[in-house]
Amino acid sequence: MKEFTYVITDPVGIHARPAGLLVKEAKNFKSTATFIKGEKSAKATALMKLMGMGIKQGDEVLVRVEGEDEEACAAALEKFMKENF
């Protein structure tokens, strides 16, 4: 299992279009990635649930990745987060 945390800097938070691209990125891997904020969580492949978490600027999210390609998946998602959120 791999984990990393990220603090959202985007003014709108995790919003529709970039969230859709995030889902696409997550689907490139076999591992399951989960976004966790407080008591809420959503799989990185579930667009509406991800948006439904209402993640805003300044929120810290924990991303947990499990599966055979977890190293690569975590690295790719972390990079994606930095570039887009």
Next chain:
Amino acid sequence: METFKGTKIVNGIAIGKIKIYKAPVYEISEALISDIAGEIERFEAARLKVQEDQNALYDKEMKAGHKDTAGIFEAHAMMLDDEDTLIEPCKDIIGEGHTAEYAVREAFDEAAKQFSEMEDEYFRARSADVIDLKNSMLDVLFGADTSSLQGTEPAILVAEDLAPSETVKLDKSLLLGLVTRLGSSNSHTAILARSMNWPTLIQCHDIADDWDGKFAILDGYNSCIYIEPDQNIIDELSAKQAEDKRKEEELQKLKGQPSVTKDGRKVKLYANIGGPKDVKAVIENDAEGVGLFRSEFVYLNSKTDPTEEEQFKAYKQVLEGLAPRMVIIRTCDIGADKTIDYMNLEKEENPALGFRAVRICLTRPDFFKRQLRALLRASAFGNLGIMFPMIISKWEVVKCKEILNECKKELEAEGVTIGKYEIGIMIETPAAALCADELAEEVDFFSLGTNDLTQYTCAIDRQSASLEPFANTHHPAVLRLIRETIEAGHRHNTWVGICGELGADPTLTEDFLKWGVDELSVNPKSILPLRGNVRNVDLSKYETESPEAEEKPDSVQAPKRKGFFGRLFS
């Protein structure tokens, strides 16, 4: 005649017949079905069809240059791929023996409800997207043809509300104006109406079915609609509409035209902006660049000191969005009338002459460096100019450049790519204007901030109404400083622009051009009118005149024009 009020989105007047636009209401059967596999197939086919339609709307909007609205449809198409919230629940409901229509209604309404209960306004508004998708799914499943809803004649469309995909599908050639009972000024429909410049009224609570077919006038200026208006209203507003049209056509003709005088002298017309949200206005008004991007918004919109990352994203967004146009970003200009709690600035007796702008930055280098690092990182994504405000002495410019270079070295050591950029300063104090020769040796460009330059030169507080009789926007001292700054800049190969309110003053355009100004930066709406002025100027008549003959010795007279306040702050 009857008059009804609403909230206007766009100024302007629409005259014509009313067409009531009503989306179909479907009777969804609760009866159970037996062919579950077949029903799932119907659902999948409808889902893919709607997705294809949404992608087509995305392409259509991208081609039309509406990036904002295109993004809505791209997100819609992505939502339709959502297994967890939409696809699986629909299939589960069908699996229990319900129709595809029933499943779509249940699952999509549930998803919309989740969004509508969220705290944040942005996410709450997304429930409208899900409802929009639901309606599109039902249209396909019921085989409904929605193309005839608009009628066949040009009309003012009246509706409860319009979903984004409905709005985009409207035949623009048949649309005179838009009135809705619901809607908010941030809705997609409002955004689209603004970008298309349709006369639009929302929250018009009194719309009624019996308006259908009646003659009406939508008056955006007065936020109302007249049903069966009286002849005097018809005459008055028809004349106003014709005048609007003529003016707009004149301005539109200037798009894509060079900003050049009759005798061939070119000038750059740039826009003043306050943040990434203004990028669109820059493009729409055909500005050739940005002469003043006030970076204060990153400080004012934040409760805490903004991080380098937050600033970088905002700058990058603007630079990327406007490349290859030049974007001049003015470094932090807080202090004076713009105060911020987290900065813990002491209260001053005389803030306009106090601790502000570069004076704060040079005193708090760590704070300054965060912004400079963000700017340097953003420089790789466009054509950047970095501008320092409130300069009075050469050492300040040298010090600013030193800190900038320090940041550059740090970033290079971190392996960050840095693009090319120009360095400039604001000339907004008499000290800077009079020392322009020395300052010009240090920078690539000057930008004259005429509001502060006027206030500091004339010792007139621009907030004080009782000083109005003494104020003169065209005070010869200010005009002389402007002219001498331009000349000093040119002696050192430093180009000179004007970014204060005077830049847009049509009575001065000719003088500025005559003195050789290289750039005028004005609010986006003033770009096209100013281009019109520039193109009417002919400087060839000055070729034989001696420079001395131009000075108008009116400094001993009381100001003839309406004071400086009305003009500076209108």
